[in-house]
Amino acid sequence: MDRHLLPWGTPPAERADAARNRVLLLATAHEMLAELGADALTMDALAERSGLGKGTVFRRFGTRAGIFQALLDDTEHAFQEQVLSGPPPLGPGAPPLERLVAYGRARARFLLDNHAIARSSLDSRQPVAAGSRTSQVHIRMLLAQLALRDADTDMLAVQLTAALEGPLLLYLPADDLQHVDRQANRLADAWQDLVHRLFDH
Structure with a gap:
């Protein structure tokens, strides 16, 4: 069994609101990628589509x-x-x-x-x-x-x-x-x- 050899452990605990934002942002990003393609997926566009602030998107992803x-x-x-x-x-x-x-x-x-x-x-x-x-x-x-x-x-x-x-x-x-x-x-x-x-x- 390889499970102990691979670095896929339990992620650090998140605040409830941060966890909800992460799920929402990833789901929205997947939707945009499928509908519009990679070129259309930008920080600003993701913030607008998700309804979250640009600061939230920046803190989550950085770039x-x-x-x-x-x-x-x-x-x-x-x-x-x-x-x-x-x-x-x-x-x-x-x-x-x-x-x-x-x-x-x-x-x-x-x-x-x-x-x-x-x-x-x-x-x-x-x-x-x-x-x-x-x-x-x-x-x-x-x-x-x-x-x-x-x-x-x-x-x-x-x-x-x-x-x-x-x-x-x-x-x-x-x-x-x-x-x-x-x-x-x-x-x-x-x-x-x-x-x-x-x-x-």
């Missing part, structure tokens, strides 16, 4: 990219549950190499399905992160189970995570993102090829 970071996090829960307790090979029960392949394939699909959110979550004013902390921890766990001789599994996990997460979208031409199924399959196949070339000896 426009913060809105999309929160949306991306909100969409991850079902994916995380599949990793934690879903059927193998994505969930527990399969050999680590199979799980590593399955994780990358599923993550590529998730990223492309949510490419508008993931791409908009990248903040040009901040350093580009190597990827989600959750992915790093999970990949590092699987690498440790592979018992790689003399490998720096911490840095390897960072590098492999960077191949799966939001920054990857910076390298895909916008035209490619119009063909989600094709690009998701290509990314998943490339990930599987990479993992087997590195670790299947």
Whole structure:
């Protein structure tokens, strides 16, 4: 069971009004994204649509990219549950190499399905992160189970995570993102090829 290895704990307690505002803002942001597209989802527009003050929106998200970071996090829960307790090979029960392949394939699909959110979550004013902390921890766990001789599994996990997460979208031409199924399959196949070339000896 992986649950103790992944940093998905109970979030800090919120005041009741803050919790209501968070739920309202995320629901409103999801609605706007579906109806109007990512370009129309701004701090001002979200404040107006939700009926909350601009200060409330700013305190909750900080930046426009913060809105999309929160949306991306909100969409991850079902994916995380599949990793934690879903059927193998994505969930527990399969050999680590199979799980590593399955994780990358599923993550590529998730990223492309949510490419508008993931791409908009990248903040040009901040350093580009190597990827989600959750992915790093999970990949590092699987690498440790592979018992790689003399490998720096911490840095390897960072590098492999960077191949799966939001920054990857910076390298895909916008035209490619119009063909989600094709690009998701290509990314998943490339990930599987990479993992087997590195670790299947």
